[in-house]
Amino acid sequence: MHIPSAGVAPTKPLPFYRHLYFQVIVAIIIGVLVGYFDPKLGEALKPLGDAFVKLVKMIIGPVIFLTIVTGIAGMTHLRSVGRVFGKAMIYFLFFSTLALIVGMVVAHVVQPGAGMNVNVADLDHTKVDQYVNATHDMTVTGFLMDIIPKTLISPFVGDNILQVLFVAVLFGIALAMTGERGRPIVDFLNALVTPVFRLVHILMKAAPIGAFGAIAFTIGKYGLAVLANLAWLVGSFYITSLLFVLVILGIVCRLCGFSVLKLIRYLKAELLLVLGTSSSESALPSLMEKMEQAGCKKSVVGLVVPTGYSFNLDGTNIYMTLAALFIAQATNTELTLGHQITLLLVAMLSSKGAAGVTGAGFITLAATLSVVPEVPVAGMALILGVDRFMSECRSLTNFTGNAVATIVVSRWENALDRDKLNAALDGKLESDPDRLPITA
DSSP, X not given: OOOOOTTSOOOOOOOGGGBHHHHHHHHHHHHHHHHHHOHHHHHHTHHHHHHHHHHHHHHHHXXXXXXXXXXXXXXXXXXXXXXXXXXXXXXXXXXXXXXXXXXHHHHHHHOTTTTOOOOGGXXXXXXXXXXXXXXXXXOHHHHHHHTSOSSSSGGGGSOOHHHHHHHHHHHHHHHHHTGGGGHHHHHHXXXXXXXXXXXXXXXXXXXXXXXXXXXXXXXXXXXXXXXXXXXXXXXXXXHHHXXXXXXXXXXXXXXXXXXXXXXXXXXXXXXXXXXHHTOGGGGHHHHHHHHHHTTBOHHHHHHHHHHXXXXXXXXXXXXXXXXXXXXXXXTTOOOOHHHHHHHHHHHHHXXXXXXXXXXXXXXXXXXXXXXXXXXXXXXXXXXXXXXXXXXXXXXXXXXXXXXXXXXXXXXXXXXXXXXXXHHHHTTOSOOOTTTSTTBO
């Protein structure tokens, strides 16, 4: 994959209307207006958002496979694969746990559910049952076993990112061990990277349409009025997630020598896409490419980003403990310190078991409350109406957390080109509109 160096002369600036972030902003605004003034039409536009997300998921498998295999095949020491994975998992475990604790602390300080005095018996739990039923087969053992695919090619016809990661790592190691005899295959895969990422750029041109359909459906189906009923909870979650990114992740970024605000600006097109589609997966291929352009080594990007999409869910973790304690407060359920510690430990495990599941945040919460009987699962009916609005914030926080993690682990591995990183974050790497999916 061709990456322009920091010394490349900037190309002629594109008109503002050709930038993807501008087009997505316009699409989101129009989608909100359509959903608000014509809810039925807004709901009918749901297939546009679903179709775009499916298009992106279609290409995720090949992108991950090619990035990882070519990255590992280019490594001089295979031990570095395990070292990168180990460092990434340490980072993920620490910050995922910290996010759970932050959500719990904020719930105690803000008390978003206090004074609601909801009677659990009066709640309609029928709509919640489908999510509870979806958690029955979600165990840590089942999750780990599910990482192993049925066949070598089955991950490419499914939607389990970790299965693709598993096969890609094994194939990359095997290819690296074959030495010169495997060189023709490595050259072929390196050549295949170019048309695959060109396909990503083609698909990204449909991003505004997907964002328009998805946001129109959300507003049309749930309406803005539902936010008023639980504004304190939704507002608390958004503010907490924002502070987690700007303060906690901001400190991490500062210690590593870069600014989280500049990183957010660098990824603004992808963040807007995540906001519009309420899915961080819609921007996964773009994130991998832009992290590599920002100076992170291909092999590190290939290992950290896909793994982080399953194990580094900061936004989801904040949501889980905050929502759980909100339900407890709203239903006047007293939780001892022991109950809360149990809730925290169960949430740590269940958040991994629900990785890669559509609507993972709500399903993970159902799985957690099913194991912690002190908090009534039926109380989830209280937040079902606004969960879609909180889903966008979960996805944005998860996405940003994985971008930060990729740069941090790259720095730990001495696999970060600081000149490229600074040039990218300072906006000095002008992009070819056909090379990167930030224009259309």
